[in-house]
Amino acid sequence: MPSIRIDKISKSYAEVQALSEVSLSVEKGELFGLIGPDGAGKTTLIRIITTLLLPNSGTASILGFDSVTDYKKIRGIVGYMPAVFSLYADLSVQENLNFFAGVFGTSVEENYDLVKGVYHMLEPFKDRPAGRLSGGMKQKLALSCALIHRPKVLILDEPTTGVDAVSRKELWDLLHEIKGHGITIFVSTAYMDEANQCDRVALIQKGKILGVNTPNGFAQSFPFKLFEVKSDDIWRKLSDIRSLPTCETAYMFGDSLHFASNSANETHESVRNLLKGIGADNIETVREIQAGIEDYFIQQLSENEIKV
Numbered sequence: 001m002p003s004i005r006i007d008k009i010s011k012s013y014a015e016v017q018a019l020s021e022v023s024l025s026v027e028k029g030e031l032f033g034l035i036g037p038d039g040a041g042k043t044t045l046i047r048i049i050t051t052l053l054l055p056n057s058g059t060a061s062i063l064g065f066d067s068v069t070d071y072k073k074i075r076g077i078v079g080y081m082p083a084v085f086s087l088y089a090d091l092s093v094q095e096n097l098n099f100f101a102g103v104f105g106t107s108v109e110e111n112y113d114l115v116k117g118v119y120h121m122l123e124p125f126k127d128r129p130a131g132r133l134s135g136g137m138k139q140k141l142a143l144s145c146a147l148i149h150r151p152k153v154l155i156l157d158e159p160t161t162g163v164d165a166v167s168r169k170e171l172w173d174l175l176h177e178i179k180g181h182g183i184t185i186f187v188s189t190a191y192m193d194e195a196n197q198c199d200r201v202a203l204i205q206k207g208k209i210l211g212v213n214t215p216n217g218f219a220q221s222f223p224f225k226l227f228e229v230k231s232d233d234i235w236r237k238l239s240d241i242r243s244l245p246t247c248e249t250a251y252m253f254g255d256s257l258h259f260a261s262n263s264a265n266e267t268h269e270s271v272r273n274l275l276k277g278i279g280a281d282n283i284e285t286v287r288e289i290q291a292g293i294e295d296y297f298i299q300q301l302s303e304n305e306i307k308v
Contacts (some may be wrong), residue, residue, distance in 0.1 A: 001064055003028045003153050003184035004049060007054035009058035010045050011207075019207040021058065026186055026200075031179050034188040035293075041207040042082060042188040042232040046157045049186070050080045062153055076104075079151035083158040085138045089131025093122050093141055096130050097148065104149035106273075111150045117177050118144045121170070136167025142175065154178065156187040160194065172197045192294040203297050212302040215293055222291035222299065224248050224260040227271050231285040240278045246270075249302050258295060 004026040011019040019041045026032040026198045034042050047053035049060050051071035058068040065074050072276045097119075101107050108115065118140050125133060127300045130141055139159055142242060142299055156175075160168045172194070179185055187198070192229050195215045203210040205219075212220065234241075246263040259271060268286040 001028075002026055003063060004032075005059075006045070006049070007059050009045065009055045009060055011041075011048065011053070011055050011101075019048075020053075022073050022204075022207070022209055023058075024202050024209060024212055024236055026184060028184055029179065029182055030199045031185045031187070031197070032174060033195055033201040034186065034203035034204060035189075035190070035192060035201055035297075037190055040204045042190075042204060043157055044207075045204075046155060046186075046188060049079060050155055053077060055170060075148075077152045079094070079146035079149070079154040081139075081146045081159055082182070083155040083161065084144060085298070087130050087138075087142060087145060090129055092129055093133070094126040094128050096141060097122075097144060101148045103155060106149050108148065111148060114150055115147050116145050116179055117174050118147070134167075136163050139163055139167065139171060140174075143171070146183045147178065151183065151185045153186065158187070158188050158190065159191060160191065168194075169288055185275070192292075192297065195293045196207040201293065203293075205297075205299065205301060210297065218293045218296040219291050222260075222296050224262055224299070225264070226289055226291045226295060227261065227266070227268060227286055228253075228258045228289045229257040229259055229271070229275070229286050230255070231280065232283050232284075233282060234280060237275070237278060239281045241275070241280070244274050246274065249299055251298055253294075256283050258289075260295070260299065 002025040006022055006024050009019055009022045022045060036042055044053065048055050049067060051067050051074050054068060062074050062078060067074060089097065097108050114164055122144065125137060130138065133141065160171055175185055198215065200212065200214050202212045213221065235252055238250060241247055242257065246261045246266055248262040249258050249261040250257060269287055272283055272286045
């Protein structure tokens with residue numbers, strides 16, 4: 001039995017289709033990522049899984065318990081950390097921890113081995129009101145409160161949004177430590193680079209799952225040759241590049257351009273010649289590269305004609 005099973009879940013708000021027949025499963029002990037941009041449907045799906053929202057159709061279950069009929073049982077075995085900080089801002093760090101421990105009939109001491117990685121970071125601020133913590137410390141407090149009852153499944157909705165780079169790394173390190181206790185973790189994020197932190201990943205956009213795979217599996221399944229092009233003014237030629245006969249997709253990627261070729265015989269020299277043919281002469285480098293998960297995501301958007 002998987003920890004989480006989602007079968008053809010659909011949800012709409014008036015005329016907006018938030019989810020469209022979403023299906024996936026998360027195995028026990030897995031760190032599973034749900035990755036997609038804002039508005040993709042991540043929060044809606046998580047609220048359905050955590051019994052806070054009813055689907056229009058389809059079913060979701062956690063450890064065999066249905067999210068609609070067994071919601072009370074699910075709430076006892078799940079730790080949930082919403083995207084928006086929702087603890088008591090006027091209570092201190094320690095008071096928040098004690099309150100949530102009391103709700104579940106436990107204590108910080110009883111589950112200290114599970115929360116110690118987070119707790120020692122919070123201890124210097126234990127008397128500070130939660131509302132006066134930094135963004136990163138608020139997330140760590142929320143994580144501690146979600147773990148205080150030793151849940152079997154931990155569900156986090158965009159825990160690193162708006163958090164500095166150091167706190168992001170600390171949070172992922174903590175999640176890997178928590179996973180070591182046998183807890184299944186389901187985490188959503190808009191950051192593609194965080195996919196590599198997960199065992200498996202589901203890509204979601206416009207309420208549809210574009211693929212489920214390991215991060216390396218996504219990279220290996222990219223169906224075209226991919227080239228990185230660097231030039232001071234390459235972006236000026238982007239529309240011309242997209243009209244080239246061997247160009248499947250082309251898009252800006254940081255300070256470079258990624259050119260996906262539908263020709264198995266394409267080389268860095270032939271790409272350079274194609275670019276010269278449309279007047280892009282000031283080319284610094286052209287090199288073949290391994291696709292990443294973001295390249296796969298963009299290719300799927302293009303293939304399914306889904307616009308971000």
